[in-house]
Amino acid sequence: MIKAENLKKSFTTGIFRKRQIEVLKGVSFEIQAGETLGLVGESGCGKSTLAKIIVRLLPLSSGKIFFEGKDLTSLKTSEMQKTRSKMQLILQHPEAALNPRMKIYDCIVEPLRIHGLAEKGSKEERAIVEKLIEVVGLQPEHLTRYSKEISGGQAQRAVLARILSLEPKFIVADEPTSMLDVSVQAQILNLLKDIQKKFNMAYLFVSHDLEVVRWMSDRIAVMYKGNIIEIGRSEKVLENPIHPYTKSLVENIVNPLKAMKKSSKKEKTSPAFLDWKDDAACSYCISCPNVHQVCGSKPQLQEVETGHHVACWFG
Ligand SMILES: Nc1ncnc2c1ncn2[C@@H]1O[C@H](COP(=O)(O)OP(=O)(O)O)[C@@H](O)[C@H]1O
Ligand SMILES: [Mg+2]
Incomplete structure (x- = not known):
């Protein structure tokens, strides 16, 4: 369904003294229909940055993105628009996707109108909206309200209805529930799962919270300073984490206090190899408990067992 190859992205920062910072340093992955890849x-x-690049809201510096076999970086504008409607992004703040001056009904139906798929005020339009709100669990009375008159969870449901109106095949969800109360969070996560099953969509699910990612994902990609440093089936990555960074994340969920104490001590054991060139060395070397001479050159992702890849010399 979706395939990313060696994605790189640099930003220019600074006003007087321009500098390039490389935020993505060559990221590759694939996601199949019906599958969720968690990114933590x-x-x-x-x-x-990766989330926005994948749905083409940000330009790439280099690399390739394929969607259903088509190279998105070489599509013409008209074709791109059609393809883009099949890839949708959900963000942390539902308000960002809902115009505060529009009623929820109009917010939901706006993409359909823009794409000429529904006639304003028609019976067909109303029927589509009714179906959509049933799928996302909103009530008809919500449709006549403004976004500030509904709860955060309901707003995120409205965003989902709006997105689903275009029948996407791929959804990128960037911390979609991190602003919600825990109980509402669980409802929205379950809703996302149900919808995925119903429509066989591919998800890229982004979160800093490994527990949430574990609940949502078939596979997990662990990112550190712009590189994927471990990727594999969720149960493998969590039960048998190989990269020291993944290990520290997993330890964090199991025993947050112990992890905190450990990380406060860690700085003292920094390596004796600090004359290494930053970008040539493993990006985790400064924090790594196992750092060794060989870590002065950056390790690539290697398959350590079927479908489980790790970028560590000691994997
Ligand atoms: N438009 C931008 N211009 C300059 N730097 C940016 C821009 N967007 C993001 N960054 C930088 O890129 C890095 C990654 O940001 P981001 O992708 O938002 O990380 P995350 O979502 O994992 O918290 C950060 O250091 C951030 O400051
Ligand atoms: Mg973010």
């Missing part, structure tokens, strides 16, 4: 990693590692 600490804040700032590049998850949201």
Whole structure:
């Protein structure tokens, strides 16, 4: 369904002294129809940048993205628009996708109108909206309200209805529930799962929360400073994490206090190899408990067991 090959992205920052920062350093993965790939990693590692690049809201610096076999980087504008409606992004803040001056009904139906798939105020349009709200669990009375008059969970349901109106095949969800209360969070996550089953969609599910990612994903990709450093079936990555960074994340869920104590000690055991060139060395070497001479050159992803890849010399 979707395939990313060696994606790189740099931003230029600074006003007087321009600098390039490389946020994605060659990211590759595939996602099949009906499958969820979870993307986890600490804040700032590049998850949201990747999410936007995949749905073509941000241009790439280099690399290729294939959607149903078509190379998105070489599509013409008209074709791109058609394809883009089949790939949708859900963000943390539902308000961002819902116009505050429009009633929920109009918010949901807006993409259909834009794509000329429904006639404003027609019976057919109403019937589509009724079906959509049934799928996402909203009530007809919500349709006449404005987004600020419904709860965060209901707003995220409205966003889902809006997205589903275009019958997407691939959804990227970037921390879609991190602003919601825990109980509402679970409802929305389950709804996302139900919808996926119903329509056989591919998901890229992004979160800094490994527990949430575990609940949602068939496979998990762990990102660290712009690289995927471990990827594989969820149960393999979580029960048999190989990369020291993944190990520390997993330890964090099992025993957050112990992990905190450990990480506060970690700085003292920094390696004796600090004359390494930053971008040539393994990006985790400064925090890694197992750092060794060989880590001065960056390890590539290697298959350690079927479908489980790790970028560590000691994998
Ligand atoms: N438009 C931008 N211009 C410059 N730097 C950016 C821009 N967007 C993101 N970044 C930087 O890229 C890095 C990754 O950000 P992001 O993808 O939002 O991470 P995450 O979602 O994992 O928290 C951060 O260091 C951030 O400051
Ligand atoms: Mg983010």
